[in-house]
Amino acid sequence: MSLPTINLLKRSSRLPPVVLQWEKHLGRLTIYLWIFFLLSGILIGTSYLILRGRYNKLLASKISLTTEISNQSEKEALFLLVKARLNLISKIREASWSLDKLLAALTSFAPASTLRSLDGDEEKEINVVYQSGDLGEIAAIIQGLVVLSQERQIRNPELKSLTIAADEQIKLTVAFTPIL
Amino acid sequence: MFNLHRLILFYRSLFLTIGGLVVSLILIVLVLFPAVSGLRNLYKALPRLETEVAELEVKANLLAGVDPQVLQQNLLVLTSALPTEKSLPTILSTVEGVAGKTGATVVSIDLQGPGSLASESAVAHLPTSKFPAQRLTAEVMVRGEVEQLKEYLGLISKVRRLLTVAKFGLNTTNPANATLSLSVNAYYGALTDSSGALKLTPLSTEEENILSIVENLPSMSTFALTPAAPLGQVRDNPFAP
Numbered sequence: 001m002s003l004p005t006i007n008l009l010k011r012s013s014r015l016p017p018v019v020l021q022w023e024k025h026l027g028r029l030t031i032y033l034w035i036f037f038l039l040s041g042i043l044i045g046t047s048y049l050i051l052r053g054r055y056n057k058l059l060a061s062k063i064s065l066t067t068e069i070s071n072q073s074e075k076e077a078l079f080l081l082v083k084a085r086l087n088l089i090s091k092i093r094e095a096s097w098s099l100d101k102l103l104a105a106l107t108s109f110a111p112a113s114t115l116r117s118l119d120g121d122e123e124k125e126i127n128v129v130y131q132s133g134d135l136g137e138i139a140a141i142i143q144g145l146v147v148l149s150q151e152r153q154i155r156n157p158e159l160k161s162l163t164i165a166a167d168e169q170i171k172l173t174v175a176f177t178p179i180l
Numbered sequence: 181m182f183n184l185h186r187l188i189l190f191y192r193s194l195f196l197t198i199g200g201l202v203v204s205l206i207l208i209v210l211v212l213f214p215a216v217s218g219l220r221n222l223y224k225a226l227p228r229l230e231t232e233v234a235e236l237e238v239k240a241n242l243l244a245g246v247d248p249q250v251l252q253q254n255l256l257v258l259t260s261a262l263p264t265e266k267s268l269p270t271i272l273s274t275v276e277g278v279a280g281k282t283g284a285t286v287v288s289i290d291l292q293g294p295g296s297l298a299s300e301s302a303v304a305h306l307p308t309s310k311f312p313a314q315r316l317t318a319e320v321m322v323r324g325e326v327e328q329l330k331e332y333l334g335l336i337s338k339v340r341r342l343l344t345v346a347k348f349g350l351n352t353t354n355p356a357n358a359t360l361s362l363s364v365n366a367y368y369g370a371l372t373d374s375s376g377a378l379k380l381t382p383l384s385t386e387e388e389n390i391l392s393i394v395e396n397l398p399s400m401s402t403f404a405l406t407p408a409a410p411l412g413q414v415r416d417n418p419f420a421p
Contacts, residue, residue, distance in 0.1 A: 015190070015194070019194060023194045023197055026194075026197045026198060027197045027200075029201060030200040030201040033201065033204035033205065033208065034204050037211075037212060041211070041215075044215045044216060044219055045215075047219055048215070048218070048219050048222065051226060052222065054226060055222060055226055055229065058229045058230060058233050059229065061233050061236075061237075062229065062233050062236060065233065065236035065240050066236065068240050069236065069239055069240050069243060072240075072243040072244070074248060075243050075246055075248050075251065076239075076243055076380065078248060078252060078255060079243070079251055080380075081255055081372075082251055082255050083383070084371070084372050085255065085258040085259065085262060085371070086258065086383070086391060087387075088262055088313050088367075088369055089258065089261060089262055089342060089390055089394060090387070090390050091313070092262070092313060092344065092367050093342075093390070095344065096337055097337075097344075097345070098334075098337065098338075099333050099336075099337060099345060099348070100333075100334030100335070100338065103330050103333060103334055107330075112326060112327070115326070115350075115352050116351075116353060117349070117350060117351050117352060118350040118352075119347075119350070120347060120348050120349075121347050122346050122347055
């Protein structure tokens, strides 16, 4: 026959209601956080795998293309040299003026015999001296310069001097800047 | 000890709940946040890599489509217009050549400060200027009939060797023996290679036009430039003829 035992501790006890309320809220919050963690983990993991796959593919393409290009380094160097040269030549050509067009324009309205001198400086200002015994020719030259100005082939046309010598020779000095 | 054990037993479920909460928060902070940061970095890196690959594709396709022989020929044409060195003979022969073509006579040529005769690679480079090409100025005096001198003036800047007229003075007081004084700039510049640049664009229409113009310009110089040795090829015996 077994001896009788006495358990002085309560087998179950109830928590105070406030603590129970807190426990309930915290339990719910914990579940939400775990769900959030798991769902976010799945989402982030999936996204990472997709992006990483794409990244690796691109990286492989980059390595392959880089190898392909480095095998053609001679061509690349030549191509870049040609481009650099063209760039330089383009800049020099932009800075230069085409005198054949200017000469063609200047002689289009004035007989060649009237041209006495033609000067151009680095500021691209042109000075022209015409001389003729015929006032009509000189008038035609002035008119021609006006037309060139109106056609925007020259700018700032300026009549520097107009002299009539004792031998009835008329000397006309004009200055302008060509836009040619 | 007895009291602590009792307390733990009493609040067991509450402790478990708090423990679960703390663990979930730690996981979020230590796992989720870094993972989000990594994902964001990857997301940012992708467009950059895509752009690089696209540019490399363009470059590879471009290089696959060009013929090195054609490029060498183009470079030869362009260096005949803009030599790598001062190339005084080409300046003098071009000035003379244009006179020969127009029938005028060159009275004098005065090269201003031709300087060192060493090759460009042997000359210490000056600090980079705004204009990448260097120039030599030649003062030229030409005599002839007015029409010849006009033709000379028009032609001198339309020849293969790149020359530009800085100043000029045409005196036609005596039409049969007129004089033309010119200040001509002759350009030269070292070949600059920027190989390895990621971006490589095909020749633009403007560049192709310039190439075509230069190709079609008459070469007045009697000094022909020899083709440059292909890059990357090394002769076995550099002293062999």
